[in-house]
Amino acid sequence: DAGVTQSPTHLIKTRGQQVTLRCSPKSGHDTVSWYQQALGQGPQFIFQYYEEEERQRGNFPDRFSGHQFPNYSSELNVNALLLGDSALYLCASSRQGRSYEQYFGPGTRLTVT
Amino acid sequence: DQQVKQNSPSLSVQEGRISILNCDYTNSMFDYFLWYKKYPAEGPTFLISISSIKDKNEDGRFTVFLNKSAKHLSLHIVPSQPGDSAVYFCAASRGGPMNSGYSTLTFGKGTMLLVSP
Numbered sequence: 001d002a003g004v005t006q007s008p009t010h011l012i013k014t015r016g017q018q019v020t021l022r023c024s025p026k027s028g029h030d031t032v033s034w035y036q037q038a039l040g041q042g043p044q045f046i047f048q049y050y051e052e053e054e055r056q057r058g059n060f061p062d063r064f065s066g067h068q069f070p071n072y073s074s075e076l077n078v079n080a081l082l083l084g085d086s087a088l089y090l091c092a093s094s095r096q097g098r099s100y101e102q103y104f105g106p107g108t109r110l111t112v113t
Numbered sequence: 114d115q116q117v118k119q120n121s122p123s124l125s126v127q128e129g130r131i132s133i134l135n136c137d138y139t140n141s142m143f144d145y146f147l148w149y150k151k152y153p154a155e156g157p158t159f160l161i162s163i164s165s166i167k168d169k170n171e172d173g174r175f176t177v178f179l180n181k182s183a184k185h186l187s188l189h190i191v192p193s194q195p196g197d198s199a200v201y202f203c204a205a206s207r208g209g210p211m212n213s214g215y216s217t218l219t220f221g222k223g224t225m226l227l228v229s230p
Binding site (some may be wrong): 004006033035040041042043044045048056058063069090099100102103104105106107 | 119126132145147149154155156157159162202204206216217218219220221222223
């Protein structure tokens with residue numbers, strides 16, 4: 001049973017650039033949530049997708065956007081990168097009606113220089 | 114405003130002894146609580162959870178206790194093993210099993226547990 005997968009593993013970008021991170025949910029899951037984990041902090045909720053729509057959003061600017069595809073996979077896009085966007089980006093998947101039980105991928109480490 | 118707090122950044126215990134990790138929350142709307150374990154270079158792994166209608170949930174060596182009046186939960190690991198060494202995150206959700214709507218997780222900052230042989 002494949003778990004949550006994310007790509008790429010690591011990424012280095014320059015301030016002002018744009019980045020796209022990808023996530024494939026666990027088999028049988030249809031809901032994808034994205035989190036940002038800064039160094040020494042717990043994961044912070046960015047947004048959640050279900051049925052290809054963003055249905056909840058945390059306290060993140062519009063530079064952060066996402067998409068969910070018909071196969072439930074998802075992308076996180078960040079525009080106009082800032083140094084402060086350097087973090088581990090985690091994708092979590094869950095089933096509709098049980099979105100309180102989320103399973104996490106290994107994350108993408110983004111470094112902005 | 115940090116709604117979920119883990120006030121101990123680290124904890125050291127000896128193999129075979131009990132590990133107790135604590136977590137406090139401020140939002141009384143939280144109704145489901147989870148503990149995750151995280152190794153370096155891996156994503157958080159779900160460990161154990163508890164609904165607000167219970168005060169205790171047990172799974173093998175892991176037990177979670179919930180004190181709603183104090184807005185406090187704790188994770189007990191007995192006996193502790195060196196492989197338990199990891200960062201442990203407490204997370205809370207609004208909209209758990211009591212609410213079939215959407216729910217997201219609010220995390221604490223984590224406690225690094227070190228179990229020495």
